[in-house]
Amino acid sequence: MRTFANEIRDGLDQALSDDPSVLVFGLGVPDPKGVFGTTLDLQEKYGEKRVFDMPTSENAMTGIAIGAALGGFKPVLTHQRLDFALLSMDQLVNNAAKWHFMFGGQRNVPITIRMILGRGRGQGPPHSQNQQSWFAHNPGLKVVMPALASDAKGLLLASIFDPNPVIFLEHRWLHNAQTEEATDMPIPLGEAKLLREGDAVTVVSVSYMTIEALHAVDVLKEQGISCDLIDLRTVTPIDWAKIETSVKKTGKLLMLDTGFKSFGIAGEILAHVTESCWSSLQLPPARLTAPDYSESTSPALTKDYHVRAEHIAAKIGEMTDKPVSIEPILNQRGAAHDVPGTWFTGPF
Amino acid sequence: MTPELAKTLSHGMRRIRTVEETIAARYSEQEMRCPTHLSSGQEAVPAAISAVLRPTDLAVSGHRAHAHYLAKGGSLKAMIAEIYGRVTGCARGKGGSMHLIDEAVGFMGSTAIVGGTVPVGVGLGYSLMLKGTDDIACIFLGDAVVETGAFYESLNFAILKNLPVLFICENNFYSVYSPLSVRQSHIKAIHEKVAGFGITTQDGDGNDAASAHEIITKTVADIRAGKGPAFLEFSTFRFREHCGPNYDDDLGYRPDQFIEGWNAREPIRQFETRAIEDGFLTLAGIDQMQEEIENEVKAAFDFARASDFPPAGEASQHIFANQMKGSWK
Numbered sequence: 001m002r003t004f005a006n007e008i009r010d011g012l013d014q015a016l017s018d019d020p021s022v023l024v025f026g027l028g029v030p031d032p033k034g035v036f037g038t039t040l041d042l043q044e045k046y047g048e049k050r051v052f053d054m055p056t057s058e059n060a061m062t063g064i065a066i067g068a069a070l071g072g073f074k075p076v077l078t079h080q081r082l083d084f085a086l087l088s089m090d091q092l093v094n095n096a097a098k099w100h101f102m103f104g105g106q107r108n109v110p111i112t113i114r115m116i117l118g119r120g121r122g123q124g125p126p127h128s129q130n131q132q133s134w135f136a137h138n139p140g141l142k143v144v145m146p147a148l149a150s151d152a153k154g155l156l157l158a159s160i161f162d163p164n165p166v167i168f169l170e171h172r173w174l175h176n177a178q179t180e181e182a183t184d185m186p187i188p189l190g191e192a193k194l195l196r197e198g199d200a201v202t203v204v205s206v207s208y209m210t211i212e213a214l215h216a217v218d219v220l221k222e223q224g225i226s227c228d229l230i231d232l233r234t235v236t237p238i239d240w241a242k243i244e245t246s247v248k249k250t251g252k253l254l255m256l257d258t259g260f261k262s263f264g265i266a267g268e269i270l271a272h273v274t275e276s277c278w279s280s281l282q283l284p285p286a287r288l289t290a291p292d293y294s295e296s297t298s299p300a301l302t303k304d305y306h307v308r309a310e311h312i313a314a315k316i317g318e319m320t321d322k323p324v325s326i327e328p329i330l331n332q333r334g335a336a337h338d339v340p341g342t343w344f345t346g347p348f
Numbered sequence: 349m350t351p352e353l354a355k356t357l358s359h360g361m362r363r364i365r366t367v368e369e370t371i372a373a374r375y376s377e378q379e380m381r382c383p384t385h386l387s388s389g390q391e392a393v394p395a396a397i398s399a400v401l402r403p404t405d406l407a408v409s410g411h412r413a414h415a416h417y418l419a420k421g422g423s424l425k426a427m428i429a430e431i432y433g434r435v436t437g438c439a440r441g442k443g444g445s446m447h448l449i450d451e452a453v454g455f456m457g458s459t460a461i462v463g464g465t466v467p468v469g470v471g472l473g474y475s476l477m478l479k480g481t482d483d484i485a486c487i488f489l490g491d492a493v494v495e496t497g498a499f500y501e502s503l504n505f506a507i508l509k510n511l512p513v514l515f516i517c518e519n520n521f522y523s524v525y526s527p528l529s530v531r532q533s534h535i536k537a538i539h540e541k542v543a544g545f546g547i548t549t550q551d552g553d554g555n556d557a558a559s560a561h562e563i564i565t566k567t568v569a570d571i572r573a574g575k576g577p578a579f580l581e582f583s584t585f586r587f588r589e590h591c592g593p594n595y596d597d598d599l600g601y602r603p604d605q606f607i608e609g610w611n612a613r614e615p616i617r618q619f620e621t622r623a624i625e626d627g628f629l630t631l632a633g634i635d636q637m638q639e640e641i642e643n644e645v646k647a648a649f650d651f652a653r654a655s656d657f658p659p660a661g662e663a664s665q666h667i668f669a670n671q672m673k674g675s676w677k
Contacts, residue, residue: 050478057502059467059497060466060497061505063498064470067467068471068472068475070457071476072675091464100666100667102447103439103447105440106673107449107451140667164669
C-alpha cells in the first residue's frame with residue numbers, strides 16, 4: 001500500500017533520476033521531516049546542487065527558478081503552504097505566466113511550483129487558503145490539483161516535464177491517502193477522470209473534495225441514487241468536454257471546490273455549463289464550497305465551515321428530490337470534524 | 349587604453365546615443381506606439397560592459413534596456429522592429445521597448461516590473477554554476493531596484509551560493525520624478541549598503557567609459573575565477589524624461605546645478621576629447637565611425653518600417669508552449 005506522500009516523493013525521485021536537469025528546492029526540502037515525507041532522502045541521493053533548502057525568500061526563489069529554467073533546467077519549488085507562496089505572485093504572474101507570451105513564443109518556462117493546501121486543526125486564516133482561482137485566472141499558468149493517491153505521481157511527472165509553469169496544489173489532508181494502483185507514467189494535464197457513473201447528478205470535484213464526494217456518491221448509490229463523479233485533476237487546462245457530456249446526460253450539475261465561494265473556480269464552471277449546456281439543464285447548477293470568510297483557528301468555529309460528505313449527500317437528495325439518509329456517512333466517521341482521520345494528530 | 353579599445357568604447361557609446369536620439373526624433377510620428385525609456389546620457393557603462401562580456405555570458409535588464417540589449421550584441425534591427433510593433437521584432441511585437449530578448453547573444457530578457465529580472469538573473473547564474481562554465485550572468489539594474497525585496501532576496505542567494513553574477517547598478521538618482529533622497533536613507537550609499545551583505549562592491553563614475561571599463565574588466569575576471577558575485581554602482585545622468593522622447597527639465601524636479609554639473613561631464617565628448625589628446629582617436633576616424641553608425645541605424649529603421657505587423661491571430665497565441673526549448677542535456 002502506497003500513500004499520496006510516497007507517490008509524490010517517488011515522482012520527484014523518478015524525475016531527478018530520469019533527467020539531470022531536474023532540480024528540487026524549497027524550505028525544509030532536505031530536513032528530517034522532508035516536507036511531510038515527500039522529499040525524504042532526495043538530497044542524499046542527488047546532491048546539494050540539485051536538491052536544496054532555501055532562504056525564506058519566496059518571491060526571489062521563484063524568480064531564481066525561472067532563471068534556472070531559462071538556463072536549461074527544470075526546477076521544482078516547494079512551499080509548505082500555499083499562503084507563503086502568495087509572496088511570489090509577482091514572479092509567478094508577471095514573469096512565469098507571461099515569459100512565453102511576451103517574448104513572442106521564443107522561450108518556455110518549465111517550472112513546477114508545489115503548494116500545500118491546509119485545512120482544519122487550527123490552521124487559521126493564513127494557513128488554510130485554497131486560492132487555486134488566483135492562479136487559474138492567469139493565462140499562462142497551469143493548475144493541477146490531484147485528489148487520488150494513484151494520480152499523484154503521474155500528475156507530478158506530467159507537471160515537471162510540461163514546458164510551461166505549473167502550479168501543483170497538494171491538499172494536506174491527502175498526504176496519507178492510500179492506493180494500490182500507482183503508475184510510473186505521466187498523466188496528461190487537462191484530462192479529468194470519471195470516478196463513478198450514474199445519471200442522477202453530475203458531481204464535479206477537485207482535490208480533497210473528491211474524497212468527500214466519493215463517500216457521498218457511494219453511500220447514495222446504495223440508496224438508489226447514482227451520480228457521475230468527475231475528478232477534475234487539472235483546473236487549467238480544464239476538461240470541458242467531459243463535464244459537458246455528463247451534464248447533457250444528467251441535466252444537473254453540483255460543483256465542489258475547496259476554495260472560497262465567490263469569484264472562484266466553482267463559479268467559473270457553473271457559468272460555463274450555464275452557457276454551454278443551457279438547454280440540457282433541469283435545475284440551476286449548484287455549488288458547495290468554503291464560505292466567503294477565512295477559516296478560524298478554534299475548533300468551535302470550524303464545525304460548520306467545511307463541506308463534508310454528509311452535506312454533499314443532502315444536497316444531491318435535494319437536487320434529485322429524493323429522500324436520502326446521511327446516517328451511514330456519519331457512522332463511518334471515526335475522527336473529529338477538523339482532522340482527516342485519527343492518524344492526524346498535528347501539529348500541521 | 350589602446351586605439352582598439354578607444355574605438356570600441358567610442359563606437360559603443362555613439363551607437364547607443366544615435367539609436368536613442370533617432371527614436372526621440374521620430375517618436376512623435378506615432379508609429380512607435382509603446383512606452384519607451386531612453387538611455388541617452390547613460391551610454392558609458394553599457395559600452396564598457398560590451399567590451400568585456402562574451403556572447404556566452406548571459407544578461408537581463410529592466411525597463412530602460414535598449415543600451416544593455418545593444419551592448420550585449422542584440423540585433424538592432426529586431427529591437428527597432430519590436431518598438432514599431434512588427435512581426436520581425438525580437439518578441440514578434442508582443443513585448444515592445446521594455447521586453448527585449450536576443451538569446452543568440454545571451455540577452456535573456458528585459459521586463460517592465462522594477463526588480464523583476466534580478467532573481468531571474470541570479471537563477472541564470474545558478475544554471476551557469478551547475479554547468480560548470482566560467483561564463484557569468486550580468487544583471488542590469490537602476491537605483492530604485494535596491495528598494496525592492498526581490499533585490500535583497502536575490503543578493504542573499506547569490507552570495508550564499510557563490511554564484512557567477514555581476515550586479516551592475518546605474519544610479520541616475522531619480523525614479524521617474526522621485527529623487528533618491530525621498531526613497532533611500534542618506535546614511536550610506538547604495539554600494540555601502542550592499543557591501544554589508546558580504547559581497548565585493550565598488551563604485552565608479554558612470555560617465556567615464558575608460559575607468560568603468562577598468563573596473564568592470566577586473567571585476568568580471570574575478571567572477572570568472574570563481575570569486576563569487578560582485579556589485580558595482582556607477583553614478584550617471586539621464587538626459588531626457590523618465591519615459592518618452594522629450595526633455596523635461598522645465599518641470600524643475602532636478603536642481604539646475606545638478607543638471608549643469610552632469611552636462612559638463614557628458615560621457616562621449618569627455619571620453620573622446622581625452623582619447624584624441626592621447627592619440628588613440630582622430631577626428632576623422634570619429635566622423636567616419638559616426639557615418640557608419642548612422643547608416644546602420646537608418647537601415648534598422650527602414651527594416652522596421654518595411655516589416656509587416658504580426659497577423660491578428662497572433663494576439664491569442666503563445667499562451668502555452670507545446671515543446672521544451674533550450675533544455676540542458
